Amino acid sequence: MGTRTKTDMAAPSQPHQATYDTIVIGAGIQGSFTAYHLAQRHRDTLLLEQFILPHSRGSSHGQSRITRSAYPRVPYARMMPDSFRLWKQLEDEAGTSLYRRTGLVVLGPAGDPELEGCRQSLGDNRVLDAVELAQHFPGLRLHAGEVALWDSTGGVLFADRALWAVQDAFRRHGGTLQDGEQVLHIEPGAVLTITTTAGVYRAPRLIITAGxxxxxxxxxxxxxxxxxxxxxxVCYWKEKEPGRASRAGPCFMAMGLSQAPHGIYGLPALEYPGLVKVCYHHGSPTDPDERDRVPPGTPRPDVTLLSSFISSYLPGLEPSPAVVETCLYTNTPDGDFILDRHPKYSNIIIGAGFSGHGFKLAPVVGKLLCELSLGEEPSHSTAPFAITRFPGVVRAAL
Ligand SMILES: Cc1cc2nc3c(=O)[nH]c(=O)nc-3n(C[C@H](O)[C@H](O)[C@H](O)COP(=O)(O)OP(=O)(O)OC[C@H]3O[C@@H](n4cnc5c(N)ncnc54)[C@H](O)[C@@H]3O)c2cc1C
Structure with missing residues (x-):
C-alpha cells in the first residue's frame, strides 16, 4: 500500500486497494486521530474525506483551540490527563510544537454549578483574589458576586498544524488517506461495503466520524x-491600544452569566496580530452544506451579546469585531459526546456530537473509538456517551 504526500493529495487517484481492516469516514480531528491509533496498532486503515485537504468546511480548521484541565463534568476531567499525554506524544512524533501553555481563567457567579464543577476538577483551591487576577489577566474585569479560577495547564492547541501532524503520522504508520472522495452509501454486513464518488471498498469494521x-x-x-x-x-476583536496582552495573555471561559447562558470563551491573538478571539459558545441551526447562505441583514444576536460582554469585561478591546468567520458545532441535546456502536450493526462505531468542545479530547476520543472497533474494553468508560440515552432513535432503515 502506498502513502500519499501533501503534494499529491489533491490529484485524482485510483483507489490503492479495495479491502481494508478498517475504514474511517471523515478526516476531521476525530477521524484522523482514530485512524492514527488504528494504524499505530498495525491495522490496515483507509481514512476517507469528502473534501480536498486542507479544507475549512467542517469543525476542525483554524489556528487555535483551547485545552484545559478545568471541566464542569467529571467524565471529561478524568480524560484530560490522558489527552495532555497523547498530545505530547504526537508533538514528539511529529517533531513540532502543537500546544502553547498560556493558563486559563474561568469566571462566573460564585456558586454557579458549572464553575463549581470546574473548581473541583482542578483538584485544589485555585480561586484567584483580585490581586492575583490582575497579575494573570490585567485586562479582565470581574463584577460583583463573581469569582475567577486559575487553570495553569490551560493553553492553545494549534489546530490546523495538529490536524496535519496527526494525518501525516497516520500515513507514516502505513495508513491510506483518500481526500476529495465522498462516501455515498454504506452497505452493512459482516464485511461492509462502502461506495464513494471514486470507488468501492470493503472492511469488517467501519468508524463514522463525519461531524x-x-x-x-x-x-x-x-x-x-x-x-x-x-x-x-468566530469573532476577532482589536485592542484599543496595541500591546502585548493580546498575544501573551491567558485563555478564558465565562460561564453561568445570565446574559450569555451558553458561555463565552477567548484566546490570545494568534490568527491575526493584535486581534483577540472571543466567541459565544453557541450559534444558529444550519445545514452543513448551506452554512454560508445567510440572507443579508439577518440579525446576529450572538455578535450583539459578545459586544456587550466585551464592553463590560474586556474594556481594552474595541466593542465591535474586526473579523467574523464561521465554523460548525454539532450539538447533542445534553452537550455530551456520542461514542458508541450502532445499536443494530455492531461493527459500525460512531463518534459524533462533540458539541463545540471536542478538539482537546481528540487523542482520547480516537483511542476509545479504536478500542471499541477492535472489541476491546475502552480505556475510559464510554457509558456517559451511549446512544441509549436518546430513546426512540432506532427506526426502520430507509
Ligand atoms: C469556532 C469553534 C471553536 C472551537 N473551540 C474549541 C476549543 O476551544 N476547544 C475544543 O476542545 N474544541 C473546540 N471546538 C470544537 C472542535 O473543534 C470540534 O469538536 C471538532 O473539531 C470536531 O471534529 P470532527 O472530526 O468531529 O468534525 P469535522 O472536523 O467536521 O470532521 C468531519 C469530517 O467528515 C467529513 N465528511 C462528512 N461526511 C462525509 C462523507 N460522506 N464522506 C467523506 N467525508 C465526510 C467532513 O468533510 C469533515 O472533514 C471548536 C469548534 C468551533 C467550530
Whole structure:
C-alpha cells in the first residue's frame, strides 16, 4: 500500500486497494486521530474525506483551540490527563510544537454549578483574589458576586498544524488517506461495503466520524441521532491600544452569566496580530452544506451579546469585531459526546456530537473509538456517551 504526500493529495487517484481492516469516514480531528491509533496498532486503515485537504468546511480548521484541565463534568476531567499525554506524544512524533501553555481563567457567579464543577476538577483551591487576577489577566474585569479560577495547564492547541501532524503520522504508520472522495452509501454486513464518488471498498469494521454530516450518513442505516449542526460566528476583536496582552495573555471561559447562558470563551491573538478571539459558545441551526447562505441583514444576536460582554469585561478591546468567520458545532441535546456502536450493526462505531468542545479530547476520543472497533474494553468508560440515552432513535432503515 502506498502513502500519499501533501503534494499529491489533491490529484485524482485510483483507489490503492479495495479491502481494508478498517475504514474511517471523515478526516476531521476525530477521524484522523482514530485512524492514527488504528494504524499505530498495525491495522490496515483507509481514512476517507469528502473534501480536498486542507479544507475549512467542517469543525476542525483554524489556528487555535483551547485545552484545559478545568471541566464542569467529571467524565471529561478524568480524560484530560490522558489527552495532555497523547498530545505530547504526537508533538514528539511529529517533531513540532502543537500546544502553547498560556493558563486559563474561568469566571462566573460564585456558586454557579458549572464553575463549581470546574473548581473541583482542578483538584485544589485555585480561586484567584483580585490581586492575583490582575497579575494573570490585567485586562479582565470581574463584577460583583463573581469569582475567577486559575487553570495553569490551560493553553492553545494549534489546530490546523495538529490536524496535519496527526494525518501525516497516520500515513507514516502505513495508513491510506483518500481526500476529495465522498462516501455515498454504506452497505452493512459482516464485511461492509462502502461506495464513494471514486470507488468501492470493503472492511469488517467501519468508524463514522463525519461531524455535522453524521446524521445524514446514519439515517439510511435506521439511526436518527439528535445531532444539531450550528453555524458559529468566530469573532476577532482589536485592542484599543496595541500591546502585548493580546498575544501573551491567558485563555478564558465565562460561564453561568445570565446574559450569555451558553458561555463565552477567548484566546490570545494568534490568527491575526493584535486581534483577540472571543466567541459565544453557541450559534444558529444550519445545514452543513448551506452554512454560508445567510440572507443579508439577518440579525446576529450572538455578535450583539459578545459586544456587550466585551464592553463590560474586556474594556481594552474595541466593542465591535474586526473579523467574523464561521465554523460548525454539532450539538447533542445534553452537550455530551456520542461514542458508541450502532445499536443494530455492531461493527459500525460512531463518534459524533462533540458539541463545540471536542478538539482537546481528540487523542482520547480516537483511542476509545479504536478500542471499541477492535472489541476491546475502552480505556475510559464510554457509558456517559451511549446512544441509549436518546430513546426512540432506532427506526426502520430507509
Ligand atoms: C469556532 C469553534 C471553536 C472551537 N473551540 C474549541 C476549543 O476551544 N476547544 C475544543 O476542545 N474544541 C473546540 N471546538 C470544537 C472542535 O473543534 C470540534 O469538536 C471538532 O473539531 C470536531 O471534529 P470532527 O472530526 O468531529 O468534525 P469535522 O472536523 O467536521 O470532521 C468531519 C469530517 O467528515 C467529513 N465528511 C462528512 N461526511 C462525509 C462523507 N460522506 N464522506 C467523506 N467525508 C465526510 C467532513 O468533510 C469533515 O472533514 C471548536 C469548534 C468551533 C467550530
Amino acid at each position: 455535522a454530516w453524521t446524521r445524514a450518513l446514519l439515517a439510511p442505516l435506521g439511526l436518527h441521532l439528535p445531532l444539531q449542526p450550528l453555524r458559529i460566528d
